[in-house]
Amino acid sequence: MSFIAGTVIKTLAELIEPSGKSIDTWSFKVSYKATPALLIVCAILVSQRQYYGEPISCDAGAARGGIDQDVLESYCWMYSTFNIPREYKGACSAGDIEYYPESIVYNSYYQWVPLYLTFMAVVFYIPRLLWLCWEGGLMKFFTRGTSTREIEDKDEKKERLVKFFSNNIKNKYNTYFFGFVFCEHLNFFIVVFQFLLTHKFLNHRFLDYGFKVWQYYLLPTEEQQMFGVINPMCNTFPRIASCTYWRWGGGGHQENINAICILGLNIVNDKVFLVIWWWYLFVALVSLIRLICRYIQCRFEYIRYHLIHARMNRYFRRSNKTKKIEEYLKTCKLGDWFVLYQLSKNLNRSFFMDFLTELSVRYDEKEILDPTDTGQLGKQIGDTLVTMLLKPSYTSVEGGEDKDQDVV
Structure with missing residues (x-):
């Protein structure tokens, strides 16, 4: 037995x-x-x-x-x-x-x-099967070579991830977030x-x-x-x-x-x-409480900021750019915040703090998205939940050097 x-x-x-x-x-x-x-x-x-x-x-x-x-x-x-x-x-x-x-x-x-x-x-x-389809390997892509204690080519990988995140930031991850919220509701039902x-x-x-x-x-x-x-x-x-x-x-x-x-x-x-x-x-009680908490997170940006702050408290105390990080986390879209929160659980914490700081600085300097890049903007707008469901969202190159990758 x-x-x-x-x-x-x-x-x-x-x-x-x-x-x-x-x-x-x-x-x-x-x-x-x-x-x-x-x-x-x-x-x-x-x-x-x-x-x-x-x-x-x-x-x-x-x-x-x-x-x-x-x-x-x-x-x-x-x-x-x-x-x-x-x-x-x-x-x-x-x-x-x-x-x-x-x-x-x-x-x-x-x-x-x-x-x-x-x-x-x-x-x-x-719900797990649905979420595996919709998630599409995003966390696996972000954490490739960046979740261990010692990270090789740290600056290069940080720059690559910042560019990738920045190029897909205009509501790109809202589909990701609301797909997950749908699965949470499905768990309760x-x-x-x-x-x-x-x-x-x-x-x-x-x-x-x-x-x-x-x-x-x-x-x-x-x-x-x-x-x-x-x-x-x-x-x-x-x-x-x-x-x-x-x-x-x-x-x-x-x-x-x-x-x-x-x-x-x-x-x-x-x-x-x-x-x-x-x-x-x-x-049922756990699922219901989670849904209530999720509604509160969606309603109050202050709560969203402090959830990440609580996970990275030690690194926030050492940073001299906490104001920019706070402003960014309070103004970014729900999907972008959710992806960052998930990354805080998977990435090397020191690396994640550097990544978040760089992202916040670029956002503050209005360098998140080049308005002349109409092709990239059209690609972002055209991404839908059906597209994410029918084919993998992220591809990776196994072996060799890491390369910049786009959403397919």
Whole structure:
């Protein structure tokens, strides 16, 4: 079990962070890295029979003499129901919950749990795939040879990056920024969608599942017994269910045999979905807080400046051009600020400070873009989100000397 889980997590890690560069935020990683890993581990856990034995075991009582036990259990695994009368005294049974006199409610969805958990893991990874397409390798381009402690040809690389950033600065990175914000919104909507989908998957017993379990275990055992409070875990995942098995009798007539079945799988399912419920709540809150923070960042340039200042505080204290840097960070476009903030997490900090200082000085001297370069300006205006989606945004020359590169 530990070997399988370790292999899966290692594979996910290689898939999730192929470049080793930070191109998103920690809250983004919670959605596409931690959540799929948790769901895959849960899918493996509910597939391991050593923790609960056979997923279903049935007892047909006096009629079991002429029944093949394997056939009965296979049938009931697909067609067992919640319809157990309240008179049944078994603990944690479907009879503890509401009785359905007019309809048959099947609980065969339990056999789909591993596949369903895997499907949810894939859905949570969709925003990451979109962002990898839209990001286009920009951070990899900027950080090539500039993220190590010792940087060769430091001045030459700084000049190259300043020119590249300057030539693409007029709203060029707004598409980059708003693509990322779209993915952050998508993370939030996906976790809400997963809440509702799982609620439907579990016969409308998931939306408040974690809260009800928490409330139940807050009550002392005496009060639980005195007031006849039903464990919500039994409500959502009963251990005992009913099965009506139809077959042809010896006289050529159809007969039915009623069996009581123990759903051993549910001793794992109830705990797995309890963990998932609380995790979804955590992810939803983190995503919502991140969206609120992002709106604040978009609204107040003072906040944007201090986010970079906080990361580079030691270098800001040493600089004699902090006023120009502050003016530039407060007046630049949202996309330009966001790219700079991402660079502050990936570049060598001393190199990034020199790069930011040079960029701010040139901006102050109105040397950011040559107004006579109409070809470059037209190229900037023509860049769209669709273009970034359909082909890589940045290309690199592997091997040899670094060369100036343009957006394709």
